[in-house]
Amino acid sequence: MRGLIIGLGLSLTLGGIGLYRARLLQNEFLALVILLSLAFLFIFGLTAYFWRIQPIKAARHFDRLFHLEERVSTALELNQHPEHIPTEILDRQLEDAVATVRAVKPRQDFPLRLQMREGMYALLFIALISLVWFRGETWFKAAQQARNVQHAVEAQAAQIEELIKQIEANEALTEEQKQALTKPLKEAQASLENNPSLENSVSTLTGTKEELQALSDPQAQQMSEALQQTGSDLAEQTDGPLQSIGENLAQGDTVNAASELANIDTSELSPEEQQQLADQLNQMAESLQSTNPQLANELNQAADALNNGDTEAAQQALDNAAQSMAQAGQQIASAQAANQAVSQLQQGADQVLAAGGGQPQANQSGQGQGANQGNQTDGTGGSGSGSGSEAGIGQNGNEAGSDPIAQNNGPGDGGESAYEQIYAPQLLGGDGGEQVNLPSSDQPGGDVIGEGPTTPGDPNASTVPYNEVYSQYEQINNQAIESGDVPPQFFQIIKDYFDSLKP
């Protein structure tokens, strides 16, 4: 019974600690209680069974227990030291002891009975455990959320590890680009492993996402699309000198396209071919003028040199153009890798938030750029494709449909919903009391509370730029989230609120 009591008490204590720290699920709590109770029951049983008892002590105990009036203990001592005791007394004492012991009825004199106090303790512990089991739903739910967060954070750490491997294996990136991209990811991975709490995880993932967004060239996507479009146009021109390059560009293989461009030997081209090449180069330059002026300029120079018959200058210009195209390809690859990482980090933050009981960020800032998918999203899709560059296209006013604050009074909803009526007492002391409402100051005879110079701002003019105000507010918000001041369940609401205010 004592083993059971200790097992129950210990399991209740450990279970309480586990629940307090939100680390114990309901089934685990039950398993802990059962295992500890049985374990201590078993241990105490074994201890009692194998506990070495001195015969003389056992004899004295039996004497008292069965009211044998020291017969057994005396007989035992006489058996060990029979000196100076008359033989008749020895024999009679032993006979008397044996006869008395034989008359003992252990079941009647020493029935197995539970001590009231121990039984009460056991019942108390069982009642407390039952109370926790049946009424501790909040604790178990919190533990489940914590466990989900833990798994989600571990999954995100593994995903970041995979991202790092992908980036390091990307041949299109230079070593500097790989290092720049993997550095924040490695820091995020270390942070998630060191402190896998919900707040830190979300903050880390969000911060890393912003760092990677900063590394992503906002023009890269447009440049990529322009190169692909140009490549498609060139590929359609069969038998053209740049058809193969166009095919590579259309497939997004800018590196091979640049290599082929560099391999064009203008000296071996016929005048007709040179003219055709010059036309296509002009066509390329025109298409790329808005997204990559340097490349367009070099292509124009090559075309002009070909038109002028200066193959050497044309060759030099083509080499320069190929180099620029290769650089553009690297920028695009870096941006794509960064965008992919950003997308996955955003998705990871959503998953961690969802695991913690918060609402996943279903909608990102307006129309994002699904760079990894190569097509523009409309901002209403899932979080994976919705994560885009904040400096990109920007908000176009369609967030109202996403209901960011769910209070029907956000900016996207026009803020026209009626506010809750506030109770404003007007009678001092309740019904029948003195009227206490003040007359309006703009009415004759009204009380003047204060006068002084006022500096009303100019209508429709702001003294502080909205971007500056917003960034300050967002920075303070991020600090509050990182410092753990904001409960996790409010993360989504706050994020939606700031998204709706984003310039």
Added chain:
Amino acid sequence: MTLSADKFREQAEKIESEIGKVIVGQNEVVRHVLVSILAGGHVLLEGVPGLGKTMLIRTLGEVLDLKFSRIQFTPDLMPADILGTEILTDSDGHREFRFRQGPLFANLVLADEINRATPKTQSALLEAMQESSVTVAQQTYHLDEPFFVMATQNPLEMEGTYPLPEAQLDRFFFKVNVNLPNVTEMVEIMERTTGKETPSANKAVSGKEILQMRELARGVPIASHVKDFVARLVLATHPEDGSASLLTKKYVRYGVSPRGGQALVLGAKVTALLSGRYNVSFEDIKAIAPAALRHRLLLNFDGLADGVKTDDVINELVSSLAVQV
């Protein structure tokens, strides 16, 4: 040894039975006196007049086939009156001092109202009680065994009395308090003593048998933890001892001497045999503890002023002292 344990019980029951013919009730008193005799100890009976103290001892003298003498202690009683004295005799013209034995030269001596004699006379009993011998004029005379002193004293009439000194008290094996009989016993007493016939007891055992019973009783074994309990009980009666209770520390001036422990063990052995058991139990110790210890426990002024009884202190110690297993 020629006496068996069964014979011991049989003879003891016979003694009690014969005493019961004369003495009504007072079973505990009779039992304690019997235990004391079978253990070889002297008894001090204390009680108000008329409770049968003297009658009990006289009856005991009748039951036991022993030489019985009675000494009425008075203030003018001298030691020579008890011990005996040398007298000048003339035998065939030859004069010499010859020792004439006093009443102490008996097997069973009734020292009636012992506290009325002076301490000088009381002290004349010291050697006899402890060593069963008497020394007169540098000559030591051994008393016949068995030798018992059965003393009585009255706790009320203290004027003109001399309380027994501690050394004298300590030599008594038991101090037995004789209490008033109940109604039934009182009726029986009146019935027996107011009729034509006076009840009398017959001889039950001889002095030799008493000695055999005493020897048998000393052979009864006692377990070590019971002896340990006795030792701790004796030490706990001393207020300076660590195991002394609060009551002891507050009210006791001096605790029980080792003679108290000896009396407890010997008395318990006899009690065990009388109970049909061949070993000493804790119950035997507890049964005789007050009789064996009450006269060896000296209360201090606070105890006397507060009317504390030594029996209360002893019972509190016995019940509170844990039995170590």
